[in-house]
Amino acid sequence: MERVMAENLTAERVTFDLAKIALRDVNTYLHRQLADGDQRHFDLLNPDGAHNIAVGLDQPVTVEIHGHAGYYAAGMNKKASVIVHGSVGTGVAENMMSGKVHVKGFASNGAGATAHGGLLVIDGDAGLRCGISLKGGDIVVGGSVGSFSAFMAQAGRMVVCGDAGDALGDSLYEAVIYLRGEPKSLGADARFEPMTDADYATVAELLRAAGLDHDPKAFKRIASARSLYHWNADANQEY
Numbered sequence: 001m002e003r004v005m006a007e008n009l010t011a012e013r014v015t016f017d018l019a020k021i022a023l024r025d026v027n028t029y030l031h032r033q034l035a036d037g038d039q040r041h042f043d044l045l046n047p048d049g050a051h052n053i054a055v056g057l058d059q060p061v062t063v064e065i066h067g068h069a070g071y072y073a074a075g076m077n078k079k080a081s082v083i084v085h086g087s088v089g090t091g092v093a094e095n096m097m098s099g100k101v102h103v104k105g106f107a108s109n110g111a112g113a114t115a116h117g118g119l120l121v122i123d124g125d126a127g128l129r130c131g132i133s134l135k136g137g138d139i140v141v142g143g144s145v146g147s148f149s150a151f152m153a154q155a156g157r158m159v160v161c162g163d164a165g166d167a168l169g170d171s172l173y174e175a176v177i178y179l180r181g182e183p184k185s186l187g188a189d190a191r192f193e194p195m196t197d198a199d200y201a202t203v204a205e206l207l208r209a210a211g212l213d214h215d216p217k218a219f220k221r222i223a224s225a226r227s228l229y230h231w232n233a234d235a236n237q238e239y
Contacts, residue, residue, distance in 0.1 A: 019046040093120040121210040140210035172224035
């Protein structure tokens with residue numbers, strides 16, 4: 001890889017052609033050869049649906065993936081900004097710590113799963129279990145989300161500009177969902193709550209960060225009813 005890219009590696013904008021360079025070599029370079037605070041811009045061409053592109057980044061670089069990516073694109077992201085000019089497979093931005101991941105197309109299952117921080121933006125629809133076990137990150141979906149999205153979401157915020165499938169917000173903890181459309185159903189312990197001025201401000205902030213211009217007043221708040229927080233021996237398994 002270094003022989004192929006030597007003339008470009010010190011430039012502010014670097015191009016890796018994955019049709020000519022092994023993804024393993026590109027990821028190795030992004031993991032081991034970046035200095036603290038490196039802010040270079042990397043373009044990855046011809047991803048061809050490869051899995052694990054730009055995973056584990058921990059410097060404030062920008063990585064643009066020009067095409068579709070496979071499973072776990074930008075997983076475990078920290079500090080970096082990753083832009084996918086296409087769609088992604090399962091687990092995009094899984095376990096993200098900080099930074100921003102922006103998918104210009106659609107996302108498959110488990111988008112943003114267990115994300116602790118940062119912002120995930122999906123311009124199109126997202127599949128099943130978007131934001132499952134969310135732990136503090138923010139997710140904005142320009143389209144709709146599939147069933148069991150935000151399942152067991154513990155902290156963080158999710159904005160969905162379209163509709164949602166079955167069991168939205170099942171077993172929510174402290175995370176909050178803002179939905180513009182309608183859910184097929186709400187999950188156990190999830191409920192609609194009145195929007196406050198703080199909620200409208202939050203939605204406006206997240207929409208602005210995602211580059212969307214919907215009216216915040218068109219969104220509804222979904223949060224936990226908190227009836228699952230403690231075991232109730234008298235509930236006879238009925239919640």
